[in-house]
Amino acid sequence: MKEVAKKSGVTIGTVSHVINGTAPITHKTKKRVRKAIKELNYKPNSMARGLRRSESKMIGLLVPDITNEYYSRIARSFTDLAYSSGYTVMLCSFRYNINREQLELDVLVDKSVDAVVLFGGSNGDKKLLDEIDEFGIPIILGDRSIKNSKYPSVEFDNSTMVKEIIGHLVKKGYTKIGFVTETITETMTNLGDRCNGYKEGLKENNIKENKEYIFIEDKLRLNKMSNGRLLMEELLKSKKRSELPEVFITSSDLVAIGMIGALKEKGYNIPEDFGIIGYDDLLISAYFDPPLTTVQQDPNLIGSAAWDITIKLLNSEITDKPHIYLNQKLIVRDSV
Numbered sequence: 001m002k003e004v005a006k007k008s009g010v011t012i013g014t015v016s017h018v019i020n021g022t023a024p025i026t027h028k029t030k031k032r033v034r035k036a037i038k039e040l041n042y043k044p045n046s047m048a049r050g051l052r053r054s055e056s057k058m059i060g061l062l063v064p065d066i067t068n069e070y071y072s073r074i075a076r077s078f079t080d081l082a083y084s085s086g087y088t089v090m091l092c093s094f095r096y097n098i099n100r101e102q103l104e105l106d107v108l109v110d111k112s113v114d115a116v117v118l119f120g121g122s123n124g125d126k127k128l129l130d131e132i133d134e135f136g137i138p139i140i141l142g143d144r145s146i147k148n149s150k151y152p153s154v155e156f157d158n159s160t161m162v163k164e165i166i167g168h169l170v171k172k173g174y175t176k177i178g179f180v181t182e183t184i185t186e187t188m189t190n191l192g193d194r195c196n197g198y199k200e201g202l203k204e205n206n207i208k209e210n211k212e213y214i215f216i217e218d219k220l221r222l223n224k225m226s227n228g229r230l231l232m233e234e235l236l237k238s239k240k241r242s243e244l245p246e247v248f249i250t251s252s253d254l255v256a257i258g259m260i261g262a263l264k265e266k267g268y269n270i271p272e273d274f275g276i277i278g279y280d281d282l283l284i285s286a287y288f289d290p291p292l293t294t295v296q297q298d299p300n301l302i303g304s305a306a307w308d309i310t311i312k313l314l315n316s317e318i319t320d321k322p323h324i325y326l327n328q329k330l331i332v333r334d335s336v
Contacts, residue, residue, distance in 0.1 A: 004036045004037055007039070008036035014033065034135065038134065057088065059088070059113055059114060059115050059116075060090050060108035061092070061117045062093075062117070063092075069280075070299055073299035074119060074142070074306075077302075081304055090111060096120070101125055109132060109135065116132060116138070117140045118140070119142035126146055138314065140153070140154075140306055140313070142154055142155070152321040152323065159194065162198050165249055167201065167204075169275070170207070176245045176247070177202065177249065178213040179214045179215065180215045180259070181214075181216055182216070182251055217231055225255070228252075228254065230258075232262035236263075247275030248274070250279060253278035253280045257278070270290055280296075293333045294333070295331070305324055
């Protein structure tokens, strides 16, 4: 401990706090101490926290927004399977905030979790994950991937699904097709893949891409229903009807429902005046007026797939780092 303290330029007490998680320590100091521990090959006792050692039988599960039904159902599926295998789960919600994600990851390391499973993510969080990986803690990505990385992942085949949606809309006579999303950054590969599928689907159906029909609004990440409504209200205020798409493919059922609310308030009918497609197939989507056409991406399926990778890595049953793509299903109802 003295050697670690000397090498990292801190007190022995600070080293103890970093190992045991007994006091708030800045991320910068923690990183410096952990680096010294690794370089010196220091092995604390089995109760020490913050280092890769004996099993804790605890998994860290991070999701962007636990109030979102999609993520809460994933968490339920994952935790049920973990508990049945003798593991407990620490569930964290980081709200798409990189600083909060960093804080939650620090807590999970301090709590000696055996693995970290991260659904979604914040922009530019690869560096954070690489720091966790240095301590030998397996990281599994859900509903996203990092291209050309060593982290195993499980996600839905979003590109193929959106191309199928475009084909369905063209058969129904739509040619002015809009796309609404919160981001298409490299971190959120699921949304980026949907945007790529949108562009490819238009091309395959001989529809010229109109950049004015792609709406990227970061605020749609949270409070999706109210922010979807605000987005539609702004579009109706700032554009003529002839300038708007005939149908909108959205990133979430909640966004779609918010947009429908704004349209109905202005006297428009769905789908006679505008068509709307959601994503996730939340329970409310089948009972909304009109019932929402949406994409079913099974939260139980992706939750169980993430657990399957996790337990196999922990049991050393697999040595490769799988990247799994799951199929989705278009649920056709009355909103298009």
